[in-house]
Amino acid sequence: MLIAKARPSLFLFASILVVDPHLCSSLSQSPRSRRDFVVDSVSSIATASTLSVTTASYAGLSNASDDIISTPKQLTLPPIGVGAWAWGDSVFWGYDQKNDDELKEVFDYALKNNLSFFDTAELYGFGRSEQLLGKFRAQCQTKEEEDRVIIASKFAALPWRTKSDDVVKACKASMKRLGGKPIDLYQIHFPGSWSNEEYWDGIADAYEQGLVNAVGVSNYGVDALRACHAELSRRGIKLATNQIQMSLLYRWPLENGLLDVCKELDVKVLSYSPLALGFLTGKYNKSNYPSGPRSKIAEQLFKDDSFEQLLMTMNEISTKHEASVSQVALNWAISKGTIPIPGARNLKQVKQNLSCLDWSLSEDEMKSLDQASSKVTGFITPDKNPFPRKDVNTGLKMYDS
Ligand SMILES: *[C@@H]1O[C@H](CO)[C@@H](O)[C@H](O)[C@H]1NC(C)=O
Ligand SMILES: *[C@@H]1O[C@H](CO)[C@@H](O)[C@H](O)[C@H]1NC(C)=O
Ligand SMILES: *[C@@H]1O[C@H](CO)[C@@H](O)[C@H](O)[C@H]1NC(C)=O
Ligand SMILES: *[C@@H]1O[C@H](CO)[C@@H](O)[C@H](O)[C@H]1NC(C)=O
Numbered sequence: 001m002l003i004a005k006a007r008p009s010l011f012l013f014a015s016i017l018v019v020d021p022h023l024c025s026s027l028s029q030s031p032r033s034r035r036d037f038v039v040d041s042v043s044s045i046a047t048a049s050t051l052s053v054t055t056a057s058y059a060g061l062s063n064a065s066d067d068i069i070s071t072p073k074q075l076t077l078p079p080i081g082v083g084a085w086a087w088g089d090s091v092f093w094g095y096d097q098k099n100d101d102e103l104k105e106v107f108d109y110a111l112k113n114n115l116s117f118f119d120t121a122e123l124y125g126f127g128r129s130e131q132l133l134g135k136f137r138a139q140c141q142t143k144e145e146e147d148r149v150i151i152a153s154k155f156a157a158l159p160w161r162t163k164s165d166d167v168v169k170a171c172k173a174s175m176k177r178l179g180g181k182p183i184d185l186y187q188i189h190f191p192g193s194w195s196n197e198e199y200w201d202g203i204a205d206a207y208e209q210g211l212v213n214a215v216g217v218s219n220y221g222v223d224a225l226r227a228c229h230a231e232l233s234r235r236g237i238k239l240a241t242n243q244i245q246m247s248l249l250y251r252w253p254l255e256n257g258l259l260d261v262c263k264e265l266d267v268k269v270l271s272y273s274p275l276a277l278g279f280l281t282g283k284y285n286k287s288n289y290p291s292g293p294r295s296k297i298a299e300q301l302f303k304d305d306s307f308e309q310l311l312m313t314m315n316e317i318s319t320k321h322e323a324s325v326s327q328v329a330l331n332w333a334i335s336k337g338t339i340p341i342p343g344a345r346n347l348k349q350v351k352q353n354l355s356c357l358d359w360s361l362s363e364d365e366m367k368s369l370d371q372a373s374s375k376v377t378g379f380i381t382p383d384k385n386p387f388p389r390k391d392v393n394t395g396l397k398m399y400d401s
Pocket of ligand 2: 076077078114
């Protein structure tokens with residue numbers, strides 16, 4: 001009863017906080033109280049945390065069954081994708097149905113260039129983003145084109161979802177919104193405070209039932225990634241991806257070993273927020289802050305000369321390549337071995353962003369970018385992100401950056 005009553009506000013809360021944690025935690029005061037609400041309710045249920053599962057107890061599993069992993073349906077991802085969070089999201093992005101034609105142009109452009117990899121989620125626009133993608137795919141001219149579209153969606157680990165079957169049900173609902181075809185990549189959007197093992201079972205079930213062609217996670221830290229990878233391996237399923245925040249303004253995964261572990265396990269990394277809310281596009285400078293809530297972040301960032309230094313470095317490189325500053329940020333993420341998924345809401349954005357593939361950064365340029373960016377204090381640290389740190393039942397560390 002209680003949960004049912006709390007559901008709408010929680011759902012809204014989750015959709016706001018979870019899809020862009022850094023935006024919320026650094027921007028608004030109001031979600032703070034909602035966050036506390038959930039954190040409180042989570043920890044009160046959680047006080048009796050039991051059994052502590054360490055990485056070591058999973059280590060034996062992690063490669064024992066490599067040879068039985070079969071991936072009948074190969075997932076081939078392009079070097080860059082398109083994030084579709086803003087598609088259909090009116091809460092944050094001021095989406096309006098009037099925008100649909102522009103979004104269709106984005107879709108068509110990506111398809112024409114064989115970069116039609118779209119990342120969506122059931123939470124984005126409460127299903128609207130998935131529906132739009134499903135509609136656009138159905139409008140493809142040929143079957144060949146339709147088959148070339150790769151759609152990744154996500155299961156939201158909401159607190160009242162506790163069974164593997166909850167994943168399968170959510171997956172079927174996503175599939176339906178996407179037009180009924182199997183989902184190319186189905187990810188767990190963020191760790192739960194509990195039921196994580198049930199979710200792994202759930203994505204594995206969805207895979208075995210042919211509802212999805214590959215499975216992944218998102219916002220998973222090192223220990224959680226190893227554990228999930230091991231559990232899926234036991235069922236002969238490959239963990240394809242971990243979608244994490246990473247950019248020149250958010251280097252934690254490089255520094256805390258997460259990126260290395262993804263490589264070790266051959267888990268592809270999708271890097272979200274590669275342009276850091278627009279602060280890596282070169283649009284903003286000391287005398288030109290973004291309006292709205294992001295102006296506070298700008299204040300914080302520009303207090304520090306090192307951010308301007310980073311922008312100058314990016315500027316020099318972009319000028320040399322006759323490219324945009326955004327492209328420098330995206331190419332940096334690509335050179336780090338990740339697949340960035342910048343959002344795109346119109347043709348100009350998608351064109352300019354995707355054409356970062358026309359050139360690449362030299363080793364020296366990577367070095368100067370790394371040097372400049374490691375001096376900047378980003379505007380968000382992992383501890384400000386609202387994801388559960390631990391599974392309260394197993395003690396498994398779920399999130400670290
Ligand atoms: C697992 O990998 C480790 C290190 O790579 C190796 O020492 C060990 O023999 C492997 N175990 C199995 C069962 O293959
Ligand atoms: C599209 O790209 C994929 C890999 O990213 C490649 O396998 C495929 O052949 C390409 N298709 C076309 C029509 O270019
Ligand atoms: C800051 O950005 C504005 C708008 O893009 C631009 O006109 C101005 O020249 C920039 N100022 C500096 C110091 O780069
Ligand atoms: C790339 O896309 C982002 C939106 O994700 C946009 O803010 C930026 O302006 C685009 N870059 C260019 C050079 O158009």
